[in-house]
Amino acid sequence: MSKTLKHDLPIHVFLIFAAILTFYPFFFMAMTSFKATPDFQHNFWGLPQWIQLSNYSDAWMRIRGYVVNSLVVSTTSAAGVLCIGSISAFVFARFHFPGREVLFLMLLALLMIPGILTLVPAFLLVKNLGLMNTYGALILPYIAGGQIFAIFIMRSFFASLPEELFESARIDGAHTFHLYSKICLPLSKPILVTIAIMNILSTWNDYIWPLVTIADGRLWTVSVGIVSFGSQYMGTESWGPMYAGYVLASLPLIVLFIFTMRYFIAGLTSGAIKA
Amino acid sequence: MELVVAGGPSAREGRSFRKVPTGVGGQMAQSTVASGAPKERGVGLLRNILRRKEAYLLLFPSFALVFIFNYYPAASALFHSVFEWNGANVQRFIGLGNFAAMLKDPTLMGSVVNLIRLALFSLAVNLTFPLLAGALIFHLRDLRLAYIYRVLFVIPLVVPTMVVLGIWKSIYAPHIGLLNALLKVAGLGHIARPWLGDFRLALYAIMFIGFPWVAGMSTLIYLAGFQAIPSELLDAASIDGAGTWKRFWQVEIPLVMSQIKLIVILTVIGAMQNFSTIMVMTNGGPGTVTMVPGLWLYRNAMYYNKMGYACAIGTALFAVTLTLTYLNMRYLRSSVEYTGI
Numbered sequence: 001m002s003k004t005l006k007h008d009l010p011i012h013v014f015l016i017f018a019a020i021l022t023f024y025p026f027f028f029m030a031m032t033s034f035k036a037t038p039d040f041q042h043n044f045w046g047l048p049q050w051i052q053l054s055n056y057s058d059a060w061m062r063i064r065g066y067v068v069n070s071l072v073v074s075t076t077s078a079a080g081v082l083c084i085g086s087i088s089a090f091v092f093a094r095f096h097f098p099g100r101e102v103l104f105l106m107l108l109a110l111l112m113i114p115g116i117l118t119l120v121p122a123f124l125l126v127k128n129l130g131l132m133n134t135y136g137a138l139i140l141p142y143i144a145g146g147q148i149f150a151i152f153i154m155r156s157f158f159a160s161l162p163e164e165l166f167e168s169a170r171i172d173g174a175h176t177f178h179l180y181s182k183i184c185l186p187l188s189k190p191i192l193v194t195i196a197i198m199n200i201l202s203t204w205n206d207y208i209w210p211l212v213t214i215a216d217g218r219l220w221t222v223s224v225g226i227v228s229f230g231s232q233y234m235g236t237e238s239w240g241p242m243y244a245g246y247v248l249a250s251l252p253l254i255v256l257f258i259f260t261m262r263y264f265i266a267g268l269t270s271g272a273i274k275a
Numbered sequence: 276m277e278l279v280v281a282g283g284p285s286a287r288e289g290r291s292f293r294k295v296p297t298g299v300g301g302q303m304a305q306s307t308v309a310s311g312a313p314k315e316r317g318v319g320l321l322r323n324i325l326r327r328k329e330a331y332l333l334l335f336p337s338f339a340l341v342f343i344f345n346y347y348p349a350a351s352a353l354f355h356s357v358f359e360w361n362g363a364n365v366q367r368f369i370g371l372g373n374f375a376a377m378l379k380d381p382t383l384m385g386s387v388v389n390l391i392r393l394a395l396f397s398l399a400v401n402l403t404f405p406l407l408a409g410a411l412i413f414h415l416r417d418l419r420l421a422y423i424y425r426v427l428f429v430i431p432l433v434v435p436t437m438v439v440l441g442i443w444k445s446i447y448a449p450h451i452g453l454l455n456a457l458l459k460v461a462g463l464g465h466i467a468r469p470w471l472g473d474f475r476l477a478l479y480a481i482m483f484i485g486f487p488w489v490a491g492m493s494t495l496i497y498l499a500g501f502q503a504i505p506s507e508l509l510d511a512a513s514i515d516g517a518g519t520w521k522r523f524w525q526v527e528i529p530l531v532m533s534q535i536k537l538i539v540i541l542t543v544i545g546a547m548q549n550f551s552t553i554m555v556m557t558n559g560g561p562g563t564v565t566m567v568p569g570l571w572l573y574r575n576a577m578y579y580n581k582m583g584y585a586c587a588i589g590t591a592l593f594a595v596t597l598t599l600t601y602l603n604m605r606y607l608r609s610s611v612e613y614t615g616i
Contacts, residue, residue, distance in 0.1 A: 004416040011411045015424055018408060018489045022431060025442045028453065044456055088337040097327035098320055103334065110341060113349050114596055116548050116569050117589040120576045121351035122344065124362050144344035147337055176329065205436045207551040212577065223437045227555055230441040237451060246438045257433040265429055265495065 033243035041237055052240055059229075059245035065218055066225030067252065070204055073138045073221055078199040080143035081150050082192055088147070089154035090180050094166065104155070110148050115209075123212050137213040138221070142203050150195045157191045158184055193263045197256065204253060222249050356590040360583035362576075373587030383588070386559075386566040389478060393567065394546035396482045401493050401542045402535065408489035409497030410523065425498060431490040440555050443484045447471050471557050477565050481556055493538050500534035500610075501527060533610040540603050547596050568592060 036052040092104050131137040166179050207223045226249045233242035359367045415421040446453040449469035458467045470480040512526045550569030559566040576585035
């Protein structure tokens with residue numbers, strides 16, 4: 001046995017045990033999602049006797065609307081946050097103007113205001129604006145709230161870019177927009193991707209806000225839709241389609257994760273410092 | 276970690292901008308602040324603002340959005356906390372009436388007790404299991420496997436929260452739930468029960484969601500903290516004869532205090548704010564034994580139309596969160612500075 005493995009072995013035992021405990025429920029979900037109901041009833045713990053793919057087609061028929069809504073809402077919100085947020089961050093990082101620090105602090109102070117305080121008035125506001133039961137009821141507040149932290153991160157990143165780059169472009173007669181789009185943004189790709197991912201994750205998982213602002217089931221996002229979907233199966237014994245729905249609802253984020261793993265981990269770690 | 280680093284330079288930079296005369300940095304050639312007689316200064320500032328109007332125009336979308344969707348609702352909540360308000364025609368000033376009513380509201384008081392229990396349990400969990408997992412991954416010599424564990428423990432984070440809760444619902448389900456099925460296999464069928472419907476145990480069942488609590492943000496944060504420790508420091512401790520255990524307590528833990536502090540803040544804020552878990556799992560039941568203030572706020576606003584009272588609960592939660600965050604920042608030690616050693 002190599003020296004490394006000898007040193008690591010007790011750690012592996014513990015971590016693998018923890019991983020098994022963590023992942024067994026997910027494994028059970030994936031396994032059961034392929035089982036027909038009688039198979040599930042008589043063969044609770046075992047692997048599926050045969051693969052019941054109709055679980056997936058049944059579940060997909062019922063949740064595809066939610067997935068589409070979430071895709072629209074989450075990607076639009078993330079795009080909005082990147083667009084509006086990066087412009088503001090660029091201004092804060094590279095412009096000098098009276099009141100810059102005060103304005104920046106005004107944004108930063110919002111990080112201290114919890115969503116639970118603003119929930120009721122924000123709901124009434126959206127209602128009075130006639131936005132109830134529209135994508136706008138979700139997207140606009142998501143951009144407003146999501147940009148704050150994004151501006152905070154992007155500002156420090158943009159400010160750390162070397163001034164000489166901007167200076168030489170300026171001498172060549174580049175306009176402000178050119179500095180932003182041709183120098184600032186291309187150099188900041190990793191941080192932009194990170195912010196987009198964090199935003200998609202948080203809006204995808206949001207439950208309370210879509211619950212109060214969207215009454216029309218056809219416009220529900222995955223979070224709200226999947227709870228309603230799951231509760232219809234909970235009392236029954238046909239967990240196959242229920243779990244198939246859960247798997248399908250998880251797939252978009254998992255695909256996103258696979259393609260952006262590097263950014264994801266960095267983003268989650270840095271995103272944690274939100275408070 | 277990135278942010279701690281990112282915050283540093285920008286803060287430093289902010290200071291240096293104030294010292295440097297405004298004409299020096301980048302764009303500034305044309306906008307030097309008039310530094311003449313005091314009466315000219317006002318005019319100079321105005322001229323300066325006009326000259327930089329591009330900046331304000333570009334910031335407009337951001338500020339329009341936060342004023343409409345963040346500042347206005349926050350101000351409205353604080354304002355209406357002293358009103359009897361149904362969100363529409365009834366709006367009557369009652370001073371601290373809502374807050375007095377909160378103290379006499381048995382459901383709210385019960386929910387506060389639940390909140391304290393949940394928050395303390397969550398703190399205890401987040402300060403042990405993920406810390407241990409982070410430390411163990413950090414101590415692996417095989418870096419490739421350490422990376423694999425790290426990725427492994429991130430995956431559950433990308434499963435939508437509501438799917439995770441759905442799975443836990445099926446673990447606790449009354450007849451065919453995983454937990455009950457497991458107990459039957461183990462010959463303990465007599466203690467099987469509808470866990471979430473049990474008056475005594477429902478709150479504990481909620482606390483146990485996420486067991487063994489190693490996959491998630493906290494583990495990542497601790498791990499990032501451990502990995503930021505300079506290796507010379509750890510080598511020095513080993514050369515001085517510190518065993519693994521001693522090194523862990525006397526070198527590594529003091530150096531991740533900032534991460535521990537962060538986890539404490541995040542856990543407390545999370546516990547104060549999150550009520551969707553309770554809402555989905557038990558909706559405060561059975562009865563109101565798993566009620567939390569956030570859910571009670573929601574119910575008062577959405578079911579009973581007591582918007583003013585809901586705003587008062589929100590205001591109280593806001594005040595408590597701010598106070599706890601402040602106390603935490605003020606009194607919990609940060610990481611030992613190792614630069615001066």
